[in-house]
Amino acid sequence: MNHTQLLRQCAVALALSALGAVAQAKTPDDQLIVGFSMNNLLSLDPAAATGNDVVEIAANLYDYLIELDPQATSKMLPGLAESWKVSADGRSISFVLRKGVKFQSGNALTADDAAWSLQRVLKLNLAMASPWKSYGFSAQNVDKAIRATDANTLVIDLPEATDPKMVLYTLATSVSAVILDRKKVMENEKNGDQGAAWLTTHAAGSGPFALADWRAKDALLMNRYDGYWRGPAKLKRVIMRHMTESQSLRLMLERGDLDVASGMSVPDVESMKKNADAVVQPVRRGTLYYVAVSMKDPKFADKRVRLAIRNLIDYDGINTTVMPNYGIPQQRPVQMGLPASLPNPGYKLDVVAAKKLLADAGFPNGFRTSIRVLADPPFINIATNLQATLAKAGIEASVLSGTGNQVYGAMRDRSFEIIVGRGGGGVEPHPHSSLRALVYNPDNSDAAKLTNFQGWRTSFFSPELNQLIEKAEVERDEAKQTADYQEAQKLYDSQVGAIQPISQMVDTVVLRKDVRNYLGHPSATTRLREVYKQR
Incomplete structure (x- = not known):
């Protein structure tokens, strides 16, 4: 030592x-x-x-190029980048980095460190490469797409058309976007791992x-x-x-x-x-608690059955008795508080309507099914509430509680019937973040294995909705983009998507x-x- x-x-x-x-x-x-x-x-x-x-x-431990205002998350604030500019066509973002910043090692922080940090994520292709791959970045194109043009200028060219605001929000929120001390990390590289083993338990930030x-x-x-x-x-x-x-x-x-x-x-x-x-501080997150069904199951492929399930969720009861300090009512796939957010549609528990829908679908006496759920609150509490209301329409549901791997693993394998879960983009304050995570499904084949898309996990597939989401993503006129995202939510509502949000997450922190x-x-x-x- x-x-x-x-x-x-x-x-x-x-x-x-x-x-x-x-x-x-x-x-x-x-x-x-x-x-x-x-x-x-x-x-x-x-x-x-x-x-x-x-x-x-x-x-x-680290700095980001930009930060989001905690009280107005759509507002971007300077971080290591003093300023940034998006090109007229929306396909390139240039950042001017601060001069004189030192890493904790004493090494000077430059645009080369910033470019290398982002390139490293794609080249290692570990868990946090996912958001960058969704924008079209890859290990093959990242050296050209993300580069330092001088010591204080970083340029990011977008390989595919997308909303540059989404990329900026990811740069401000994803742990993959922090800037590493390249020299310090590479001093601890082993067998070409770009410092991965060392960084598991160490840090090299500014x-x-x-x-x-x-x-x-x-x-x-x-x-x-x-x-x-x-x-x-x-x-x-x-x-x-x-x-x-x-x-x-x-x-x-x-x-x-x-x-x-x-x-x-x-x-x-x-x-x-x-x-x-003490002071209790609720922090609203963008992720959503939901009830999801698998449309690979013939029962749930029937829109009438999905609509019956939507009518058998006791939204008011769950949010009143289960969700305080965990979440607040939200029935849309886009988080609240954004320009494109819509008011809740006002779904209510309606057993009579659900029974009629089930009878029309050929299930006058209901059916048997299962609900997979984490054993932790509030998930298990939502599941038991759902179990009771499903029973009112003759649906006998067994609750299968388990670990995250057991519950979400079954969802990733598309081998479930009903799941009570939590998900969505949510970190980036942008409607595309939620819709991409919960609704969008560009390829419904099993072979596609789009496990990061929860729409794929549920086998919900709507070419019309996919097209609308893709159109909104690249729309440069903000008013038109907002209208497109609102239309996407209405279409999802009318098609009775496989994931039904119940509540938006609240993380409660208690302070002295x-x-x-x-x-x-x-x-x-x-x-x-x-x-x-x-x-």
């Missing part, structure tokens, strides 16, 4: 021992202690990391915090980077702790052992709402009241550089 490693381990040990020493006392004034489940935190490599948890970590240590399913420590180009963060250290028990999160918040907690159960959140020392400037970001890029404690 060298001297630097020894010093780092000593610092980590001191930080954790200090944390333990504040039992039943206030957390340190200059440290933020965060509790949440790290079960889905499997890698820190921006090319491979998935899930919202790693996005918040990356947003503090952000306001530097990674001190990560112990999987235990703790992650970030220390302030004093050379940050915006100026040092207000906090000296951020400590994230792996905690899966909601009651433990609540008790530690009440005692003052935690500053921030997420992933708490509804009863514990409700309890914290009554605590004068002395935490200031913590603003949960809808796209999960919650930045902690301005957070401090007022005591």
